Amino acid sequence: MNFLGLSGSLRKASLNTALLRETTGLLPEGVAMTVRTLEDLPLLNPDQLESGFPDAVNVLAAAVKQADALVLASPEFNYSVTAVMKNAMDWLSIHPDAPLKAKPVALMSASPSAFGGGRAQYHLREILIYPGARLLGVPEIMVTNAFNAFNEQGALTNQTTRDLIIQQMQALKVMIQA
Numbered sequence: 001m002n003f004l005g006l007s008g009s010l011r012k013a014s015l016n017t018a019l020l021r022e023t024t025g026l027l028p029e030g031v032a033m034t035v036r037t038l039e040d041l042p043l044l045n046p047d048q049l050e051s052g053f054p055d056a057v058n059v060l061a062a063a064v065k066q067a068d069a070l071v072l073a074s075p076e077f078n079y080s081v082t083a084v085m086k087n088a089m090d091w092l093s094i095h096p097d098a099p100l101k102a103k104p105v106a107l108m109s110a111s112p113s114a115f116g117g118g119r120a121q122y123h124l125r126e127i128l129i130y131p132g133a134r135l136l137g138v139p140e141i142m143v144t145n146a147f148n149a150f151n152e153q154g155a156l157t158n159q160t161t162r163d164l165i166i167q168q169m170q171a172l173k174v175m176i177q178a
C-alpha cells in the first residue's frame with residue numbers, strides 16, 4: 001500500500017513537513033509513504049484553464065489518484081489552513097480525473113500554540129466535503145508546543161504522540177480495506 005503525504009508548508013524547517021517525515025517511520029506493515037511539498041503549484045486562475053491544466057497540477061493529480069490514501073499536514077494560519085494547502089485542494093477539486101473522490105484521507109498538524117493546529121484541520125475537513133474525500137475521524141494528531149516536540153534529528157520525542165500516529169496510520173490502512 002502506498003500513502004502520499006502532502007505538506008501545506010513551504011518552510012525548509014517546517015514542523016508539519018517534519019511531522020510527515022516522522023510518520024514515514026511509523027507506518028503499519030506493508031505500507032510505504034512518499035512525502036512532498038506543494039511549492040511547484042501555480043495559484044489557481046480559472047481563466048488560464050483554456051490552455052489546459054499546468055503540468056505540476058497534472059503530476060500532483062496523478063500522484064493523488066495513484067495513492068491508496070493521503071496524509072495531509074498543514075500549518076494553521078489565522079485559524080485556517082495555509083493558502084498553499086487550500087490552493088492544492090482547489091486544483092485537485094476541479095481536475096477532470098477527480099483525484100480526491102472517495103480517497104481516504106488522514107489529517108495532522110503541528111503548531112507552536114496550545115491548539116496544535118486543530119482549527120485548521122476542521123476547515124480542511126469542510127474543504128474536502130465537495131471533492132468527495134473520505135476523512136478519517138480519530139485518532140486526531142495535533143502536535144502542540146511543536147518547536148519543542150522534535151529533537152535535533154527531527155524525531156518526535158513524545159512517545160504518546162508517536163503511538164497516536166501509529167494508531168492513526170493503522171486506522172487509515174483499515175479504512176482503505178473497509
Ligand SMILES: Cc1cc2nc3c(=O)[nH]c(=O)nc-3n(C[C@H](O)[C@H](O)[C@H](O)COP(=O)(O)O)c2cc1C
Nearest residue numbers: 009011014015016017075076077078079111112113
Ligand atoms: C500568517 C501566519 C499566521 C499564523 N496563524 C497561526 C494560527 O492561527 N494558529 C497557530 O497555531 N499558529 C499560527 N501561526 C504560527 C504557525 O503555526 C507557525 O509559524 C508554524 O511553525 C508553521 O508551520 P510550519 O513550521 O510547518 O511551517 C501563524 C503563522 C503565520 C506566518
